[in-house]
Amino acid sequence: MKQEYTITVYTENQIGLLNRIAIIFTRRKINIDSLNTSPSEVDSVHRFTIVINETEDVVRKLCRQIEKQVEVLKAYYNTNEEIVWQELAMYKVPTDVIAEKVKVERLLRQYGANAVVIRHDYTVFETSGHREEIDSLMKALEPYGLIEFVRSARVAIIKNSAGFHEKLKEFEAKDAGEKVIENVFLGKQEEVFTM
Missing domain, CATH: 3.30.70.1150 (ACT-like. Chain A, domain 2)
Structure with a gap:
């Protein structure tokens, strides 16, 4: 069943990212009811707040697709009851x-x-x-x-969230393992950090 969802996307501030995210919605013929971009509580990290009316399954797939963008750090979706x-x-x-x-x-x-x-x-x-x-x-x-x-577009805060800066701290606290793999496209070895 369709209902209103708020998608929160944390990103690096890069030229062209807004266009690439909008194309994800356009390809699926999904109308964006509201779109807001702003700095977040983390320096150099921006926050997109996108409101759409869709099914949860479609919204979940959209978030996964959005997260495939290189500059996107994380995408969340919430119902109106889960946000302020x-x-x-x-x-x-x-x-x-x-x-x-x-x-x-x-x-x-x-x-x-x-x-x-x-x-x-x-x-x-x-x-x-x-x-x-x-x-x-x-x-x-x-x-x-x-x-x-x-x-204006919607501004929203997720009720049950400690903030994105806490997620970043958790991510940075994990030990990164180093291994060398060959980049078949460039024909050279590169370091890749795995979790």
Whole structure:
């Protein structure tokens, strides 16, 4: 059964990686609902947060395929119950409506919206929350002349995770064994580290 999954991918920051990851989804005709990239808690490691609506079997295969990319360190997938997540939204509304209508001001307070820019012709508010809350405020503001609306991609933290830096420490703590194998493509010997 299809449901919403959040895929978290830890990577090196390399040019072209985003394109190669997107191609993995394109080849399987899977729509990406949300995509966010950002630095992670580990220096020089970036984090991709990808939201899709698929079956668990398909998501598991996608993660394995993503991990085959050289720059990808690890890919995880989680349901919405296994993560803490938020999205950010900004709303532009006419300033005169805010000044005249007490109901709009109450509505913005109810949703925890904060003013970012106040000009004589428009005011920009921002709020964060789950998609349903953000969409609900957008619908509530439409009758008052909502000029513009934008929502960010999802940001998420896995509930039962000690952080990727702990995984890296575990990986680095393992003794690497050295053995020499021949690279048949280049016709020379290379050192390969095995776990």
